[in-house]
Amino acid sequence: MDICVHCGKFATMYNSSDQPVCKNCFEKKPKRYSCKKCGAIMIVKKGKYGSFWGCIGYPLCDNTVSLKEAFLKTKK
Numbered sequence: 001m002d003i004c005v006h007c008g009k010f011a012t013m014y015n016s017s018d019q020p021v022c023k024n025c026f027e028k029k030p031k032r033y034s035c036k037k038c039g040a041i042m043i044v045k046k047g048k049y050g051s052f053w054g055c056i057g058y059p060l061c062d063n064t065v066s067l068k069e070a071f072l073k074t075k076k
């Protein structure tokens with residue numbers, strides 16, 4: 001299962017950028033998360049075990065971050 005990129009709760013839908021969000025966060029601006037390795041933006045990709053953040057520079061940069069890890073790091 002995926003967690004909301006904004007609040008960390010259960011995601012029940014996806015926003016315009018295909019990021020998992022809960023109902024309350026659906027109207028929020030898509031989350032921006034940048035790659036710590038190369039500085040490019042990261043996008044949500046769907047994998048076998050759920051969604052994760054992957055660098056847009058893939059395959060030149062193979063950095064990935066789990067939704068949970070990214071959420072905890074960017075939490076205010």
Ligand SMILES: [Zn+2]
Pocket residue numbers: 004005006007008009021022023024025
């Ligand atoms: Zn939310």
Ligand SMILES: [Zn+2]
Pocket residue numbers: 035036037038039040055056057061062063
């Ligand atoms: Zn990168």
